[in-house]
Amino acid sequence: xxxxxxxPQSLIVQEGKNLTINCTxxxxxxxLYWYKQKYGEGLIxxxxxxxxxxxxxxxKITAKLDEKKQQSSLHITASQPSHAGIYLCGAARGGxxxxxxFGKGTHLIIQP
Amino acid sequence: xxxxxxxxxxKVAKRGQDVALRCDPISGHVSLFWYxxxxxxxxxxxxxxxxxxxxxxxxxxSDRFFAERPEGSVSTLKIQRxxxxxxxxxxxxxxxxxxxxxxxxxxxxLTVV
Numbered sequence: 001x002x003x004x005x006x007x008p009q010s011l012i013v014q015e016g017k018n019l020t021i022n023c024t025x026x027x028x029x030x031x032l033y034w035y036k037q038k039y040g041e042g043l044i045x046x047x048x049x050x051x052x053x054x055x056x057x058x059x060k061i062t063a064k065l066d067e068k069k070q071q072s073s074l075h076i077t078a079s080q081p082s083h084a085g086i087y088l089c090g091a092a093r094g095g096x097x098x099x100x101x102f103g104k105g106t107h108l109i110i111q112p
Numbered sequence: 113x114x115x116x117x118x119x120x121x122x123k124v125a126k127r128g129q130d131v132a133l134r135c136d137p138i139s140g141h142v143s144l145f146w147y148x149x150x151x152x153x154x155x156x157x158x159x160x161x162x163x164x165x166x167x168x169x170x171x172x173x174s175d176r177f178f179a180e181r182p183e184g185s186v187s188t189l190k191i192q193r194x195x196x197x198x199x200x201x202x203x204x205x206x207x208x209x210x211x212x213x214x215x216x217x218x219x220x221x222l223t224v225v
Contacts, residue, residue, distance in 0.1 A: 042203060104154045
């Protein structure tokens with residue numbers, strides 16, 4: 001079964017600084033999802049990457065997919081308190097639309 | 113509805129009690145998924161439905177866990193004889209058939225005491 005490893009596990013960043021979160025897969029990635037979760041709440045979809053080399057941005061968050069390295073990175077520019085939360089990467093369980101396997105998450109804290 | 117609705121939001125059960133968790137997916141979403149998220153972990157797949165058919169239940173941790181979706185809309189996850197290790201957040205997600213877009217509910221936090 002596919003395993004996703006996220007690094008770092010937790011991150012404390014001063015407001016205004018940039019940061020990067022990584023997600024590495026044990027198998028070939030056919031699609032990679034990024035979600036954000038506030039404590040005690042559900043998952044909020046950020047973006048999905050499907051092709052190697054693909055890069056997507058939404059506001060100050062950019063995600064890239066490196067198919068050869070079986071890795072994705074999530075980069076936040078000029079972090080704000082609203083960016084605090086748990087970031088989860090997910091990949092298709094069986095290569096189809098039958099649910100996701102998730103990493104353990106990266107807990108991001110923004111210090112004012 | 114506008115989003116995936118789960119109830120109750122919080123549930124405290126005494127060890128040995130049976131519980132039922134409800135998920136109301138987005139109207140028209142054919143696929144429905146259940147996940148279990150332990151504290152400090154990512155969500156773990158439990159089971160999924162396409163309409164009323166349960167296509168995969170390989171993630172259910174024991175035969176005490178049972179899910180149904182009799183009319184292809186609302187789904188119920190039932191846990192019999194709850195144990196302390198069942199304490200977790202149970203998340204439901206839904207999607208259009210064959211779609212890669214999943215919408216998650218806010219989850220039910222189950223605490224077994």
